[in-house]
Amino acid sequence: AKLNGRNNIQCFDASIQRQLSQRSEIENALKHALQQQEFRLFYQPQVDEQGRIFGVEALLRWQKTPDELIPPDLFIPVAEESGLITEIGLWVLKQACQQLVIWQRSSLTQDISISVNVSARQFLRSKFADEVLSVLSETGARADRLKLELTESAVLQDVEASKQKILQLKAAGLTFSLDDFGTGYSSLSYLKQLPVDQVKIDRSFVKDVTEDEGDSAIVQAILAMCNTLAIETIAEGVETQAQLEFLQQHDCCRFQGYLFGRPVPMNELMDRFFKV
Ligand code: C2E
Ligand code: CA
Ligand code: CA
Numbered sequence: 001a002k003l004n005g006r007n008n009i010q011c012f013d014a015s016i017q018r019q020l021s022q023r024s025e026i027e028n029a030l031k032h033a034l035q036q037q038e039f040r041l042f043y044q045p046q047v048d049e050q051g052r053i054f055g056v057e058a059l060l061r062w063q064k065t066p067d068e069l070i071p072p073d074l075f076i077p078v079a080e081e082s083g084l085i086t087e088i089g090l091w092v093l094k095q096a097c098q099q100l101v102i103w104q105r106s107s108l109t110q111d112i113s114i115s116v117n118v119s120a121r122q123f124l125r126s127k128f129a130d131e132v133l134s135v136l137s138e139t140g141a142r143a144d145r146l147k148l149e150l151t152e153s154a155v156l157q158d159v160e161a162s163k164q165k166i167l168q169l170k171a172a173g174l175t176f177s178l179d180d181f182g183t184g185y186s187s188l189s190y191l192k193q194l195p196v197d198q199v200k201i202d203r204s205f206v207k208d209v210t211e212d213e214g215d216s217a218i219v220q221a222i223l224a225m226c227n228t229l230a231i232e233t234i235a236e237g238v239e240t241q242a243q244l245e246f247l248q249q250h251d252c253c254r255f256q257g258y259l260f261g262r263p264v265p266m267n268e269l270m271d272r273f274f275k276v
């Protein structure tokens with residue numbers, strides 16, 4: 001039994017060792033990816049009741065090799081733990097702002113906004129607001145076309161400090177969306193305190209909204225509450241006409257999901273939505 005125990009410990013050590021080296025391998029690969037410009041932004045349309053595009057969400061991809069496109073769930077966690085997310089996040093912001101500048105030149109696209117995901121670690125840094133403001137002034141992008149998506153976990157760590165940062169950036173014209181809404185806890189009590197413009201209803205509630213009574217009740221409660229607080233809502237993960245109809249019946253009028261379009265490279269988005 002003793003021997004066995006020892007072996008187990010060795011196995012355990014070996015597996016931790018493997019995980020650690022995998023982690024630092026990914027970390028090194030991410031540093032390399034930043035230097036070699038292997039990151040790309042895809043864009044997913046956001047549409048109104050008439051199905052017209054009014055905005056896009058920028059979603060990060062890692063083009064590791066010409067035929068290896070890695071989704072964010074596989075590398076963002078490592079980027080967050082290693083702190084690389086700060087640099088990656090800054091790259092994303094610059095990229096999105098450069099796109100806004102291109103869009104500002106055409107009457108067809110000048111009103112379209114871009115939503116950018118901001119990770120907790122990135123947002124919590126004291127320099128965050130200043131960094132965003134310098135990217136805006138360096139690129140010349142319009143602040144009122146840039147929306148930042150924050151998660152509950154980011155703002156809840158320090159509600160007062162978050163509030164100050166949000167207010168500082170809102171004063172410059174930016175808008176804020178609370179992402180994955182409803183998946184955390186204590187959402188309702190602090191929403192009132194946070195100066196966010198938009199709440200994004202999480203895909204997990206939208207998914208079964210037409211079949212599951214619980215999900216349907218949660219979505220209705222979120223919509224009713226946001227309407228009362230005069231906070232805009234957008235539903236994510238809308239895939240079916242039935243989901244869309246349910247949401248519309250309950251006064252949600254902004255949507256994002258495969259029903260309207262998947263995240264695609266900018267040229268594809270342009271071809272589909274802004275063809276002249
Ligand atoms: P998220 O912010 O909740 O983004 C929405 C995710 O849902 C995206 O996955 C999108 O492709 C997917 N989605 C959109 N519509 C539908 C639908 O109708 N059905 C289904 N099944 N999925 C849909 P993606 O692009 O893989 O991104 C995953 C997560 O990675 C994002 O979740 C976000 O948390 C994170 N992420 C992406 N880009 C960035 C970034 O630039 N910075 C940071 N910090 N995180 C990012
Ligand atoms: Ca998001
Ligand atoms: Ca989300």
Ligand code: CA
Nearest residue numbers: 179180202203
């Ligand atoms: Ca999500």
